[in-house]
Every structure is written in structure tokens, then in C-alpha cells.
Amino acid sequence: MGALMLQGTGSDVGKSVLVAGLCRAFANRGLVVRPFKPQNMSTNAAVTADGGEIGRAQATQAAAARVAPTTDMNPVLLKPQGDRSSQLVVNGRVRGVLRASAWREGREGLLDEVLASYRRLARAADLVVVEGAGSPAEINLRAGDIANMGFARAAGVPVVLVGDIDRGGVIAALVGTRAVLDPADAAMVQGFLVNKFRGDPALFDAGYREIAARTGWRGFGVVPWLAEAARLPSEDAVVLQKPATARDARIVVACPITPHIANFDDLDPLRLEPEIELVMVPPGRPIPAEAALIVLAGSKATIADLHAVRREGWDIDVRAHVRRGRPVLGLCGGYQMLGRSVADPDGIEGPPETVAGLGLLAVETRLSRGKRLEAVRGTARGAPFEGYEMHMGDTHGPDCARPVTVIEGGRRDGACSPDGLVAGTYVHGIFALAAQRRAWLDVAAGGADHRADVDAALDAIALTLERHLDLAALLALARGAVT
Structure with a gap:
């Protein structure tokens, strides 16, 4: 069994899509793959076959791995509601409501349940691809963390850090994350990749080398802008922030x-x-x-x-x-x-x-x-x-x-x-x-079923990752062959 965790320099750097793409790419290679996210926060959720609920992204990642979603794939789900509070879902079932001010205390004891879910998945898989939440650079939230380095260190899972070049400042984001991490946390990071690149990736060669030199981490590749990601089910509310338009349409x-x-x-x-x-x-x-x-x-x-x-x-x-x-x-x-x-x-x-x-x-x-x-x-x-x-x-x-x-x-x-x-x-x-x-x-829609369209988008994303990432090196890292 092997495991690999993608963490990001921030939210919305594309971790969910990359995990889905990796699940499909490795499943296409004949591996038994399972996605895992220790803690998610989203109002969009999916129902599992056993009547539990998990984050929508983990259900999409399960589809990418060609398996049915289970509650073990996302053991802790926070569903924001009014008044700075969130519904707490643990192992697919509602456990109560937490106010933001009580989250530090509320997550005590959840790490054991997160690890139990992870180990059940790991026993049945060749590879577990883990998604972090937010950024490990938010060191003010490190105490009691179960979403990023807290999980990675407890489970012994190597980390690859994802930077988003589309938003700008990717060199500073990756190098800065390395600078603020506790040495023991930084030791879990085994490399980086750059996501959402538009244009010729060769134009970033010098920046790519600079990141490797300043962090001491190896690079696993530069991922181009994945237009197919727009065809995947939405989870984050950021997609709702686009202005409303009504083009000429019937x-x-x-x-x-x-x-x-x-x-x-x-x-x-x-x-x-x-x-x-x-x-x-x-x-x-x-x-x-x-x-x-x-x-x-x-x-x-x-x-x-x-x-x-x-x-x-x-x-x-x-x-x-x-x-x-x-x-x-x-x-x-x-x-x-x-x-x-x-x-x-x-x-x-x-x-x-x-x-x-x-x-x-x-x-x-x-x-x-x-x-x-x-x-x-x-x-x-x-x-x-x-x-x-x-x-x-x-x-x-x-x-x-x-x-x-x-x-x-x-x-x-x-x-x-x-x-x-x-x-x-x-x-x-x-x-x-x-x-x-x-x-x-x-109307005579004449279109493809949504499920088929999502499946085709996952295949297209996986093919792009095959072309632009060193998947053999990532798999070797997951299996403990890279230190």
C-alpha cells in the first residue's frame, strides 16, 4: 500500500481537481485507488450507499477512482450555516453544531477517528491519494490540526505542495510556506508542483528551478490550465462569484x-x-x-x-x-x-x-x-x-x-x-x-448524461496529468521509494 497527500499554498489552488485526476490516472494504470480528505468544509455534499454524507469533491474523486463513495473517504465534514457556526458531520452522521470559536475544542479526539477511516481505506487499496484543506502555512491553526500536517505526521504520509501560478506570486507562496513551517512539518514535504499555468510552461523554467533551489524540494511538474475542471461538480462557492449573464439562448x-x-x-x-x-x-x-x-x-x-x-x-x-x-x-x-x-x-x-x-x-x-x-x-x-x-x-x-x-x-x-x-x-x-x-x-435536449460528461472530463484531466507530471516519481514517493 502507498499513500500521497496534496496540500496547497492556499485555498482554491486546485487540490480537489488534481486529486481526482491522479485517482483516475492511477486507476487507469490498474491500481486500486481510494481518495481521502481528513476534514472538509462545504455546503455541497453527497450521500453514500450506506446513508452517510461526505464532501461533494470526495464523491467526484471516488468516481475518478471508479469506486463507490464511502464515509471513510471524508470522515469529518463541516457544513457552514448561519451565525458563524457549522454542522459537524463525523463518519457520515450529524454529530452536532459547532460555533467557530469552539472549533479548537470541538476537534479534540477527531484525529483518532480520522486515522481509523484512513487505515480502513488503506487496507483495501494499492494507493490512497489524500487531499489537505486550506494551507499548512496557516500556522496559527496548527495546534490540534487534523486536516494538513497534523494528519500527515500522524499517518506518516508524504506531502507534495501545490502552488497556483494563475493567481500570481507562486514562487513566494511555495518558498514562503517552506519558511514558516515547523521543521518537523517541513520534513513531511517531499516536493512541489505548480498548477493552473497558461501558455508555454518552458517560460517558467527559471522560476521552477528557483523554487527547488530555495526550498530543497524536488519538482514533480507544471500542470497547465485544466479547462475540463469546469465540467466537474461544483463544491466551492467561489464558482458562484462570477457575474450573471444571459447570452442569446433559447x-x-x-x-x-x-x-x-x-x-x-x-x-x-x-x-x-x-x-x-x-x-x-x-x-x-x-x-x-x-x-x-x-x-x-x-x-x-x-x-x-x-x-x-x-x-x-x-x-x-x-x-x-x-x-x-x-x-x-x-x-x-x-x-x-x-x-x-x-x-x-x-x-x-x-x-x-x-x-x-x-x-x-x-x-x-x-x-x-x-x-x-x-x-x-x-x-x-x-x-x-x-x-x-x-x-x-x-x-x-x-x-x-x-x-x-x-x-x-x-x-x-x-x-x-x-x-x-x-x-x-x-x-x-x-x-x-x-x-x-x-x-x-x-425541449429536445439531445445532450449527454451528466455522469458520462463528468467521466469524460476526468479522463481528459488524467491524460493531461500523465503528460505534464512525473507520475512514476509520485507513485514511487507514495510507496516510500523517495526520501
């Missing part, structure tokens, strides 16, 4: 970006369709009047996001959209918002309260501590779907007599208004299959 699908938006990768499959323009609407902008479909995405704090929808005036936009005879779809938290009320009597998301919903569906939601986590498949609007449920609370009311989905086994989910214009469902991933997209959009 169908505009609009989704407002609420403060606690979650699992917005549900919308990624729509980008496959040449007829569709997906517009993510940021705060301060109205929902485009030309939208053919409005989707209210999931939320980590439904009540807080309901207040935001009203504050932005999006509730007025949605009602005007429906008056024009155009459809609205709510997914999970978005479904809850469409109802008559959302009650949080136990204060799960914040202070106990009941708030009025948008009133477009005759349903009421009551939040509860029990969490449904289940992979599901079935039919919706006469077409097949595959997805998952991940929600806390139940929704009931007259419009549930017109369910959106019928899940295998006969269970019905969701609700529709009498005129069929407003619908809501707890099923995430409902747009993944092309037939389901056509059912919702009533």
Missing part, C-alpha cells in the same frame, strides 16, 4: 444565489445543453425576466435564506414569473421556501421561530434533528431520475397529493401546484439524466 434558467446556498452542483448538468443558458443571480440583481425556468436551490439555512429572498426582492420576481405562466422548481431548501411556512421549533438553524414561506405551494415544513440521507432513483414527469436525498425536516400539505417524484418502492416525494407551474422536491441531482432534463425543460 432557454434561460435562473437561480438566485442565497447566502447559504447548498448543493448548487444540482444545476451543473444544465450546462451540457447548448440551448440552455444557466444564470446564477448574485445579490443586488433581479432574476432575469426572460428566464424560462427559475430554480431555487438547496440551502443550509432555509429560514435565513427566505429572509434574503425577500430582502433582495426575488420573491416579487418569482411571483411575477409564475403570473407569466412560467415554471418554478424548488430543490430541498428551495422546496421548503415555496411552501406556506417553515417552522424551526427546536432552533436547529437559529432562534426557534416559524416564518411565512413564499406561499406558492400548499405545504408546510417543520425542521427536525433527524436527517434523511439516501441515494434514490425512480421517475419524475414520466422520465427516469437518479439522485439522493439529504435534508432535515418534513413537508406536508394538500399539494403533496401531486408528488414530483415516485421513488423505487413506491414512496412519493415533493409537491406540485394545481396548475403544475410550481413544483418542489427533496431529490438532489434530478437533472443528471438527459431524459429528465428534457422532461423539465420540454
Whole structure:
């Protein structure tokens, strides 16, 4: 068995994509590969076969390794919610809510559980590719760390540091990280690679040599800009910070970006369709009047996001959209918002309260501590779907007599208004299959299934890494042949 850990000089340097690419590249070589991230922080999560939840990136990395995702691949998941607090998920199950100020104490004892998950994965694999979180250069967070060097040293896993040249200052980022690391932590780093290079990599040869000389680390290569990464499911909210546009397209699908938006990768499959323009609407902008479909995405704090929808005036936009005879779809938290009320009597998301919903569906939601986590498949609007449920609370009311989905086994989910214009469902991933997209959009989509497109993107990324990284040396490092 071998293991290798990618850590970064900062957040969003491309670690998740590189780990996915390496998982696919080594799986293509016939190795049994498993991804692993000790601690993740994301509002986008995936449901495992055993009913647990892990970060969306680790599910994508599992697909890259051609294995089913398991909770051992991401034993600690923090899901930010309101008031500087996060839901703590350990081994796929909700363990409680942590305030940011209590995180140092809250993570005590989690390292043992992280190591247990890692060792279970390692026993069944030829290679474990580990992803760090943030940066080991954040030495103010080093005490009690389980995400970067705390894990690497406890597990004895060698580290390769990733620098992002696209944001600038990559030499300083890599050399500076070496300078601030504790000597014992620095000894875990066995090399570096440079990511997101645009243009001719030969232009960076002198800089590459300078990094090696100043750090004493060997370089494993320069990775070009990976355009295919845009086709992978989104995890980080940074992808939502792009300005909204509505190019000339037959169908505009609009989704407002609420403060606690979650699992917005549900919308990624729509980008496959040449007829569709997906517009993510940021705060301060109205929902485009030309939208053919409005989707209210999931939320980590439904009540807080309901207040935001009203504050932005999006509730007025949605009602005007429906008056024009155009459809609205709510997914999970978005479904809850469409109802008559959302009650949080136990204060799960914040202070106990009941708030009025948008009133477009005759349903009421009551939040509860029990969490449904289940992979599901079935039919919706006469077409097949595959997805998952991940929600806390139940929704009931007259419009549930017109369910959106019928899940295998006969269970019905969701609700529709009498005129069929407003619908809501707890099923995430409902747009993944092309037939389901056509059912919702009533157009001849003719596109590839989202899963197939993601798979093709992973193959393309793996091929690029084969060409630009010294994979043989990385594998030797993972197996302990390089010191």
C-alpha cells in the first residue's frame, strides 16, 4: 500500500481537481485507488450507499477512482450555516453544531477517528491519494490540526505542495510556506508542483528551478490550465462569484444565489445543453425576466435564506414569473421556501421561530434533528431520475397529493401546484439524466448524461496529468521509494 497527500499554498489552488485526476490516472494504470480528505468544509455534499454524507469533491474523486463513495473517504465534514457556526458531520452522521470559536475544542479526539477511516481505506487499496484543506502555512491553526500536517505526521504520509501560478506570486507562496513551517512539518514535504499555468510552461523554467533551489524540494511538474475542471461538480462557492449573464439562448434558467446556498452542483448538468443558458443571480440583481425556468436551490439555512429572498426582492420576481405562466422548481431548501411556512421549533438553524414561506405551494415544513440521507432513483414527469436525498425536516400539505417524484418502492416525494407551474422536491441531482432534463425543460435536449460528461472530463484531466507530471516519481514517493 502507498499513500500521497496534496496540500496547497492556499485555498482554491486546485487540490480537489488534481486529486481526482491522479485517482483516475492511477486507476487507469490498474491500481486500486481510494481518495481521502481528513476534514472538509462545504455546503455541497453527497450521500453514500450506506446513508452517510461526505464532501461533494470526495464523491467526484471516488468516481475518478471508479469506486463507490464511502464515509471513510471524508470522515469529518463541516457544513457552514448561519451565525458563524457549522454542522459537524463525523463518519457520515450529524454529530452536532459547532460555533467557530469552539472549533479548537470541538476537534479534540477527531484525529483518532480520522486515522481509523484512513487505515480502513488503506487496507483495501494499492494507493490512497489524500487531499489537505486550506494551507499548512496557516500556522496559527496548527495546534490540534487534523486536516494538513497534523494528519500527515500522524499517518506518516508524504506531502507534495501545490502552488497556483494563475493567481500570481507562486514562487513566494511555495518558498514562503517552506519558511514558516515547523521543521518537523517541513520534513513531511517531499516536493512541489505548480498548477493552473497558461501558455508555454518552458517560460517558467527559471522560476521552477528557483523554487527547488530555495526550498530543497524536488519538482514533480507544471500542470497547465485544466479547462475540463469546469465540467466537474461544483463544491466551492467561489464558482458562484462570477457575474450573471444571459447570452442569446433559447432557454434561460435562473437561480438566485442565497447566502447559504447548498448543493448548487444540482444545476451543473444544465450546462451540457447548448440551448440552455444557466444564470446564477448574485445579490443586488433581479432574476432575469426572460428566464424560462427559475430554480431555487438547496440551502443550509432555509429560514435565513427566505429572509434574503425577500430582502433582495426575488420573491416579487418569482411571483411575477409564475403570473407569466412560467415554471418554478424548488430543490430541498428551495422546496421548503415555496411552501406556506417553515417552522424551526427546536432552533436547529437559529432562534426557534416559524416564518411565512413564499406561499406558492400548499405545504408546510417543520425542521427536525433527524436527517434523511439516501441515494434514490425512480421517475419524475414520466422520465427516469437518479439522485439522493439529504435534508432535515418534513413537508406536508394538500399539494403533496401531486408528488414530483415516485421513488423505487413506491414512496412519493415533493409537491406540485394545481396548475403544475410550481413544483418542489427533496431529490438532489434530478437533472443528471438527459431524459429528465428534457422532461423539465420540454425541449429536445439531445445532450449527454451528466455522469458520462463528468467521466469524460476526468479522463481528459488524467491524460493531461500523465503528460505534464512525473507520475512514476509520485507513485514511487507514495510507496516510500523517495526520501
